[in-house]
Amino acid sequence: MANVTFKGNAITLLGNEVKVGDKAPNFTVLANDLSEVTLNDTKGQVRLITSVPSLDTGVCDAETRRFNEAANSLGNVKILTVSVDLPFAQKRWCAASGIENVQTLSDHRDLSFGEAYGVAIQELRLLARAVFVVDSNDTVTYVEYVSEATNHPNYEAAIEAAKAAK
Secondary structure (H helix, E strand, C coil): CCEEEEEECCCCCEEECCCCCCCCCCEEEEEECCCEEEEHHCCCCCEEEEEEECCCHHHHHHHHHHHHHHHHHHCCCCEEEECCCCCCHHHHHHHHHHHCEEEEEECCCCCCHHHHHCCCCCCEEECCCEEEEEEECCCEEEEECCEEECCCCCCCHHHHHHHHCC
């Protein structure tokens, strides 16, 4: 598993670490309207998927805004941001923040995404910060498990990987 800390403290990540070249694991999360969303719902598209601890924190807020802004340069890439925030909180946050190009999804119910992608933090029941790019054939082409969950990901690398994915 990836070695990740949260505010400098070692944490335990549940699930399986995803690596470049892996077939992207499916998952079931909730959209802001409480409907179920799976990876298969975006089959045939390039996906840039981020996991964040909570949209109500500074780094997660800034990260989601940054990928929202980058969406225009990414063309047909679907951007998904997954956290364990409740769908109602995600909807409120998106409306208040003007987020229109990123789909926020909640993993609060089952930690389905967190365990499938190895980002569920056992001690906190939050998701670690990570970025995955999945191509239109469901192959993982980029992975970053951010070593300190309160730090920013490598935005440029993730955006370039999404642009390069087919």
